[in-house]
Amino acid sequence: MVGLQHQQATELGRVEPVAVTSNQIAVPPAPMGWASWNTFAAKIDYNVIKGQVDAFVAAGLPEAGYKYINLDEGWWQGTRDSAGNITIDESEWPGGMSAIADYIHSKGLKAGIYTDAGKDGCGYYFPTGRPAAPGSGSEGHYERDMLQFSKWGFDYVKVDWCGGDVEGLDAKSTYQAISDAAAKASATTERPLTLSICNWGKQNPWNWGAGMAALWRTNTDIIFHGNAPSWTSMLANYDANVHPSAQHTGYYNDPDMLMVGLDGFTAAQNRSHMNLWAISGAPLLAGNNLATMSTETANILKNPEVIAVDQDPRGLQGVKVAEDTTGLQVYGKVLSGTGKRAVVLLNRTSSAQNMTVRWSDLGLTGASATVRNLWTRSDVGSFGTSYTVSVPARDSVILTVTGGTEAASTTYEAEAAANTKAGSAANATCANCSGGTKVGGVGNGAANTLRFNSVAAGATGTKVVDIAYTNGGSAARTARLQVNGQQATTVSFPPTGSWTTPGTVSVVVSLAKGSANSLTFSNSSAWAPDLDAIEVRPLPGANGTQVVGRQSNRCLDIDNNTITNGIQAQLWDCQGGENQSWTNTSRKELVVYGNKCLDAYNRGTSDGTRVVIWDCNGQTNQQWNVNADGTITNAGLCLDASGATTANATKLVLWTCNGGNNQKWTLP
Incomplete structure (x- = not known):
């Protein structure tokens, strides 16, 4: 009890x-603020950060809810004194790191800092504007460094994974040690230290991050140093962020920093970026150069109604609720209160399309509800069962639906x-x-x-x-x-x-x-x-369905909630998790996580072809016939529990149909 x-x-x-x-x-909201990496990479110092703080305040971002100023990689080159304490180049950071933290605090803001879980940080393996810096990680010094950050006055620490990845560290136990060190430091200084896990989705942090950190990265960097922002990279990070049961009560999936306002993104792309992060309830950490930010960009970042969706006190992540036609996706988020939903209509296709959101998909009845467009900031009317709007190509619309009946x-x-x-x-x-x-x-x-x-x-x-x-x-x-x-x-x-x-x-x-x-x-x-x-x-x-083996009475399963392309499907005890909930679409797809299709690997058509998950792409190796005799077939071969075994972790393959019960399935 x-x-x-x-x-x-x-x-x-x-x-x-x-x-x-x-x-x-109300639960603690996802962090909002600005981080230095996307614009400055490792080329940061006191004056760079001070200039961005001043521009941050002048732009009115604090009034919109943004409060963190986060220093990323480049502030430290890996030097320590004889006692193991971090030492700083005070020609770049006059007064040491406490001075910049104090300046940030003087503006009513919170200060964030950065390190790596390994011995050597990202600045050693991927130098960007500074020489390779050995020793710029915190391994072996977790308690010492977390206490130092807190004593300097920092409120937030992002812990990267370059060294941890190269060294083959176990992410869960490593970040638990870091979390414990952060908690100990907070207790000593009485300054809460928000922990951001940045291991790029490696080792499935959505399975263990809640309670350990306030947020955890779910994919690789949204933009790599020297590259231009792209619609494709934005969608890739959004699609990797599909872990709604992991996000709750102040713990957040993190699809990475915003590219809003970076050179190469249009205003429409900036708005869609905000739409997708908001429906996800994701951290909103701007990464553009605030000193040169346009009024248009500032207004996009500050839209109060979009921010309200992101920061909703219920703290949940939106989920895909419809994709009637390939590439026309509807996402819904349950907001605080009764009968309130946020909706994003995402058009991934190359032409404008009419898109519809149905109240029934959102968990509302057919009673009338008010629809509001959050970019025009106007009500568009009251509708009884659904709402249809034209969405431009490669664009999105964000709405709220309020006053509906649960x-x-x-x-x-x-x-x-x-x-x-x-x-x-x-x-x-x-x-x-x-x-x-x-x-x-x-x-x-x-x-x-x-x-x-x-x-x-x-x-x-x-x-x-x-x-x-x-x-x-x-x-x-x-x-x-x-x-x-x-x-x-x-x-x-x-x-x-x-x-x-x-x-x-x-x-x-x-x-x-x-x-x-x-x-x-x-x-x-x-x-x-x-x-x-x-x-x-x-x-x-x-909703989806479980796919249950007739012989094994076990379910079609993706191991450990993994979302990586190419992971082989298996049998496992039926538990009803997101990794066992499959949508059988009108396109003959079997879709898990909302965006991964059951796939005959490499379009294989021979016995033993591995059955895996892959990004849905409409190819024939992702089209399955669910037959009246209980078989599920692709290219004339049957979905088969390998070796006719029934144990957990039995891998699934394609095999010549033979009438065996290891090739018979029920979709209850």
């Missing part, structure tokens, strides 16, 4: 929430005993509960586990779960959430004001069709939130 101690709960008279969504608690949801009240509450749809069980006390009200310092059993879903796919809780403390408390047997994630529960004032935070989960789902919250500490109930909301446009 996850909860505060029993004595405390009963003395304070904990109350049940009237409705799970009655008091949405589709039916289900509330699961947490009880120590079996269901007795009217309308309850599931059992909730707990370990270490005492005396039949309401679940969520005990703890006694023991390892606590609360499980919501028999959670129902009408279809496999993405749902929004609102979690009702109380936290009368002064700081956020955490619990680990595991859905079915999927990868667990750390959920943060900010203070609600008192132990008698319930609030809610939200997460995105992927459930399996049926009523066998379970959501388990656990915490090994008495310092846990007091959980009351959950409410499960559908997002029908993000």
